Each structure stands twice: as structure tokens, then as C-alpha cells.
Amino acid sequence: MRDLNTVHLNGLRAVEAAGRLGSLAAAADELGVTPGAVSQQIAKAEAQLGRVLFERTPRGLLPTDFGERFLARISNAFHELAEAVASARRRDESVLTISVAPVFAARWLVYRLNRFAERHPDIRLRIDATTKLVNLDTSDVDVGIRVGTGEWPGVKSEPLLQQEVFPVCSPAMAEGLRKPADILKLPAVIDGHSMFSWEVWLREVGLSGAEVNVRHTFNEASLVLDAAISGQGVMLAWQTLAGFAIAQGSLVVPFGIRVPTGFGHYFVSAPSRRESKAAKAFKRWVRDEVEEGMRLLDIKAPRVRFDAATMG
Incomplete structure (x- = not known):
């Protein structure tokens, strides 16, 4: 563990995000900083490690041979850290956090919440109404409902309604x-x-x-x-x-x-996260309500x- 003290964690986060997302801009958006700041953090990390992790090319950053091996290991490490933080946020499994678009929450979900409470009085819902595609690996969201083609990177999607x-x-x-x-x-x-x-x-x-x-x-x-x-x-x-x-x-x-339209409603969740009984119950209830609504x-x-x- 002593070797870890020689490299700043912010630099490792910048390296991992840039390697996983493929660009400085995308890494900067995820980390909430500027692309220039990400670039500086990567340069500092390389200097502290004494190894070059990326080649600077007109197409952007390309991992070196060593960089690819290094990225694979730190990506796994950050994934484990993210899971640990998320598990701390999910201390109470009787509270289920649902991420949906505001229009879906206002025009479909809110009218039906009493029926969910009647069926599952032991589960409390926390509704996160947002159009932002939250990072399901690192957030406390248990189940999301998104509209699209069902092809989102880093999530497990299940079709709900065409x-x-x-x-x-x-x-x-x-x-x-x-x-x-x-x-x-x-x-x-x-x-x-x-x-x-x-x-x-x-x-x-x-x-x-x-x-x-x-x-x-x-x-x-x-x-x-x-x-x-x-x-x-x-x-x-x-x-x-x-x-x-x-x-x-x-x-x-x-x-x-x-x-x-070619789009559909999909349940989305983190592929690495264990699905709780509450999440399964919510999804079954939503499917029943969708079926009744279509009838x-x-x-x-x-x-x-x-x-x-x-x-x-």
C-alpha cells in the first residue's frame, strides 16, 4: 500500500476516466473539471509513475502497451471502490431509488403510486426525476426507466414497452x-x-x-x-x-x-449490482401497470x- 502514496488519487482517476471513456472531453464531463485539468492530472500521474500511459496523437490519447495493462487493473480497482461507496448508500433496502424522466414521473408514475404502496407497503420509493443519464455503477439508483433503443454502454437493459x-x-x-x-x-x-x-x-x-x-x-x-x-x-x-x-x-x-417510433421504454440497472427483492417487486408492478394501461x-x-x- 505504500507505493500508492507516491501517486495522487486524482491523477489515477483522470487516467482511468480518460482510458475508459476514450477522450479528455468525456473524462472532464464525468469528473466535473476542464479537459485541460484532466490532461494535467494525467501528465502528473505519468511523472509520478515514471511510465508513459498514453501516446498523444491527432486523434487524441491512445494507451501505450503498458498503459493498456495498467488501465485494466485500475479500472477494476475503481469499479470495486464505486461498488463499496454505492453499497454504503444502500444501507436501507426498504428504500428503492428509481430514476425516470420527469415527464414519465408526472404523467404515468405519480398517478399509480398509491397502488404500489397498497401492494408493497414495506417498500418506500425515492423518485429521482431527471433526464440526465446517471452513472448506475456509482450512484444510489436501483432501477431506471429510459426511452431509447436499449443500447446504452455500461448498463443492463430490459425491454418494457415498444x-x-x-x-x-x-x-x-x-x-x-x-x-x-x-x-x-x-x-x-x-x-x-x-x-x-x-x-x-x-x-x-x-x-x-x-x-x-x-x-x-x-x-x-x-x-x-x-x-x-x-x-x-x-x-x-x-x-x-x-x-x-x-x-x-x-x-x-x-x-x-x-x-x-423504433424506440422503447427499458428498465436499466448496473450489470454488476445484485438486484434486490424490492427492485424485482417494483419491476413486476410496473409491467403489470403497463399491461393494464395498454388494455x-x-x-x-x-x-x-x-x-x-x-x-x-
């Missing part, structure tokens, strides 16, 4: 809709940060390239939903966002044409296939 999109609007606004092309006559409210556009749905109904009549653009899907509920425009929504409002009758689905959506807005002859 995302489908469909227009929704207030009941009054839907009265004049007879065919998909009528959507283009209505004002639309838009999520400016959405991962998809109206073209996904318009293409499916034979209206590829058409432009919707944008009334307002928001930077948050939950605000777009509120605007649609208040009758300000038609919205392109998805199951977990609009399901509750549809079940309550404040929104309707004028056409039962639902189109996959209600199918009742309120039966799924149909687009037929140009009858709906075009």
Missing part, C-alpha cells in the same frame, strides 16, 4: 376529423425536444412530406400535453404520456393508427390499420 405514437386532441377539436388528412387543418402543439417528428405518423397514413400547422412549440412534453388537453392543438403522443388523460376522457384518439388504451382507442380506400 413506443408507439398517435395523434391526440381534446374531444371538441376531434369533432371535425373524418380522415387522417384532416389533421393538417388543425393547429398542432409540438415538443421541440422530441426524438421523433410528425413525419413518423404522416408517412404511415400516406401523407409523407406534409407539414402540420404548428401553433405552439414547447421544450417539455408534459407542457405539450397540457396544451392539447386545453384545446390549443393536436399533439403526437405516446402510450405512457397520454394514457391517463385518454382514460379520463380529457383527450381522445381520433384515429386508432399507432406507429412504432385500457385499446378499449378507449381500438387499434386499426390504415386503409387508404376507407380512411384516405
Whole structure:
């Protein structure tokens, strides 16, 4: 252990982060410092070790032969340290920390929490509503729910629900809709940060390239939903966002044409972490609630296939 005193820990952290993430910029973002500071810490670590760990090239840092061997060992060491810190934070397994996007928390999860408490009165949930992709290895998050393709580095992902999109609007606004092309006559409210556009749905109904009549653009899907509920425009929504409002009758689905976006909802967790009984119970409950939500959506807005002859 004495040899460890000859090298600063911050330098080793900078070396490990740069080697694992592949760039000074990414390492700086994770460590909360500047790329220049990371570069200086690496240089100090190399001087203290008396060995060159990286080659400086136009493409960035490339580990030397020794650097590759060294990185493999310190990466394992930092992983063990991260696990030790995380385990200290998880002293009480009756508290389950869940990471979800704010819109999922507000429009899907919060409406159902009473049912979870009734089924599992011994488990307390702590909801971390954020769009930031937290480091599951080093954080106290037990289970996350993310939307994407399911391919995130350093996490274990399990599919929950394939995302489908469909227009929704207030009941009054839907009265004049007879065919998909009528959507283009209505004002639309838009999520400016959405991962998809109206073209996904318009293409499916034979209206590829058409432009919707944008009334307002928001930077948050939950605000777009509120605007649609208040009758300000038609919205392109998805199951977990609009399901509750549809079940309550404040929104309707004028056409039962639902189109996959290529994305989905996934459970995510740290691959090296033991899954607790509470985490397993939460995931089972979420799956049951998703299944029930889809059943209600199918009742309120039966799924149909687009037929140009009858709906075009």
C-alpha cells in the first residue's frame, strides 16, 4: 500500500476516466473539471509513475502497451471502490431509488403510486426525476426507466414497452376529423425536444412530406400535453404520456393508427449490482401497470390499420 502514496488519487482517476471513456472531453464531463485539468492530472500521474500511459496523437490519447495493462487493473480497482461507496448508500433496502424522466414521473408514475404502496407497503420509493443519464455503477439508483433503443454502454437493459405514437386532441377539436388528412387543418402543439417528428405518423397514413400547422412549440412534453388537453392543438403522443388523460376522457384518439417510433421504454440497472427483492417487486408492478394501461388504451382507442380506400 505504500507505493500508492507516491501517486495522487486524482491523477489515477483522470487516467482511468480518460482510458475508459476514450477522450479528455468525456473524462472532464464525468469528473466535473476542464479537459485541460484532466490532461494535467494525467501528465502528473505519468511523472509520478515514471511510465508513459498514453501516446498523444491527432486523434487524441491512445494507451501505450503498458498503459493498456495498467488501465485494466485500475479500472477494476475503481469499479470495486464505486461498488463499496454505492453499497454504503444502500444501507436501507426498504428504500428503492428509481430514476425516470420527469415527464414519465408526472404523467404515468405519480398517478399509480398509491397502488404500489397498497401492494408493497414495506417498500418506500425515492423518485429521482431527471433526464440526465446517471452513472448506475456509482450512484444510489436501483432501477431506471429510459426511452431509447436499449443500447446504452455500461448498463443492463430490459425491454418494457415498444413506443408507439398517435395523434391526440381534446374531444371538441376531434369533432371535425373524418380522415387522417384532416389533421393538417388543425393547429398542432409540438415538443421541440422530441426524438421523433410528425413525419413518423404522416408517412404511415400516406401523407409523407406534409407539414402540420404548428401553433405552439414547447421544450417539455408534459407542457405539450397540457396544451392539447386545453384545446390549443393536436399533439403526437405516446402510450405512457397520454394514457391517463385518454382514460379520463380529457383527450381522445381520433384515429386508432399507432406507429412504432423504433424506440422503447427499458428498465436499466448496473450489470454488476445484485438486484434486490424490492427492485424485482417494483419491476413486476410496473409491467403489470403497463399491461393494464395498454388494455385500457385499446378499449378507449381500438387499434386499426390504415386503409387508404376507407380512411384516405
